[in-house]
Amino acid sequence: MIPNLDRPTIHYTKLSPAPADDPAGVDWNAYLANLPRLLAEGCEGKTVLIKDGEVIGVFDSWDEAAGEGYRRYPRQQFFAKQLRENEPLYRIRR
Amino acid sequence: VPHLTFAASLDGLGLEVMMGLNGQETASLAKSGQPIPRPIPARALVDTATDVTALAPRLLTHFGCVPVYSVPTLTAAGSIRVQVYAVSLTITAQSILNAPMLVRETLHVTELAVPLPDCEVLLGQDVLAQCLLISDGPGKQFTLAF
Numbered sequence: 001m002i003p004n005l006d007r008p009t010i011h012y013t014k015l016s017p018a019p020a021d022d023p024a025g026v027d028w029n030a031y032l033a034n035l036p037r038l039l040a041e042g043c044e045g046k047t048v049l050i051k052d053g054e055v056i057g058v059f060d061s062w063d064e065a066a067g068e069g070y071r072r073y074p075r076q077q078f079f080a081k082q083l084r085e086n087e088p089l090y091r092i093r094r
Numbered sequence: 095v096p097h098l099t100f101a102a103s104l105d106g107l108g109l110e111v112m113m114g115l116n117g118q119e120t121a122s123l124a125k126s127g128q129p130i131p132r133p134i135p136a137r138a139l140v141d142t143a144t145d146v147t148a149l150a151p152r153l154l155t156h157f158g159c160v161p162v163y164s165v166p167t168l169t170a171a172g173s174i175r176v177q178v179y180a181v182s183l184t185i186t187a188q189s190i191l192n193a194p195m196l197v198r199e200t201l202h203v204t205e206l207a208v209p210l211p212d213c214e215v216l217l218g219q220d221v222l223a224q225c226l227l228i229s230d231g232p233g234k235q236f237t238l239a240f
Binding site for chain 2: 088
């Protein structure tokens with residue numbers, strides 16, 4: 001994962017869904033849709049694996065989730081993201 | 095402390111790095127007997143104003159990288175969500191025998207949005223946070239210790 005750099009955060013309820021015409025947005029929207037339930041189940045800090053809008057599983061680490069993703073979907077896109085109530089806002093060059 | 099010293103250039107604190115597939119994907123390809131693209135060298139610039147290391151699209155395309163998740167970010171233009179890719183990074187000095195190496199088997203990076211001349215990697219705070227960086231302006235060199 002990107003290391004914790006003590007950046008300002010944004011609460012997950014303030015994150016915007018991806019627009020309908022964003023092909024990579026299906027998994028992001030599935031992440032947002034499932035996040036409240038997974039946080040309520042105590043999964044904060046774990047990593048969710050999503051493929052084509054479907055939650056495949058929740059793993060203890062990103063490495064585990066990605067390992068499963070690469071095994072199931074070689075050379076294909078999947079979504080493996082740490083579950084966070086407060087999302088860091090990283091600074092990037094644009 | 096293992097360290098590497100590089101000559102500073104007119105465009106900043108530049109160095110050569112090796113980029114490759116990340117550890118998990120390499121292991122998965124090896125297990126299934128598929129070819130593994132070899133790491134390739136790329137010119138990098140140290141960028142203390144970037145939190146997440148960024149790669150030129152050419153490098154991501156070379157390795158067939160696809161995004162593994164996305165994150166909200168702050169830019170000069172406001173907050174946007176960007177795709178994150180997973181690669182590997184090695185910093186060393188190719189010309190020195192037994193030079194120390196900083197290896198990140200899995201480094202999460204973004205795509206460099208604006209092409210930069212003679213630079214395909216912006217090394218951000220995600221890597222620098224592991225290092226001691228000493229910039230010797232008058233001596234026109236810098237040192238990374240890790």
